[in-house]
Amino acid sequence: MIRIKELRNERELSQKDLALYFHVAQSTVSSWEKGVRDPDTDTVASLAAFFDVSTDYLLGKTDIRKPAGHPSIDDDDIKFALFGTTDIDDATLEDIKAYARFKREQYNKR
Known part of the structure; x- marks a missing residue:
């Protein structure tokens, strides 16, 4: 999960904040950020939705946060x-x- 830390920092969230939101231990978030563990596919989708980015962006497969045709909802x-x-x-x-x-x-x- 190459971009979790980057996105978390953009929102000024601590690892603890993110862990509480996703009902996981802070050490789990840390292991995602370090690449020691990968979240399951449902969590990847939830993280992408939370950060308002595509799963490909979250996984580091593209530098495009959201492809065209996927408007943000404000x-x-x-x-x-x-x-x-x-x-x-x-x-x-x-x-x-x-x-x-x-x-x-x-x-x-x-």
């Missing part, structure tokens, strides 16, 4: 898709994002 896109307006307070949006992460974790555990 907060206003989420607000408009759910409510038909962008006039939603940030606290509500963060609650929605937290719920979506919770549901994704439940889905991934099946």
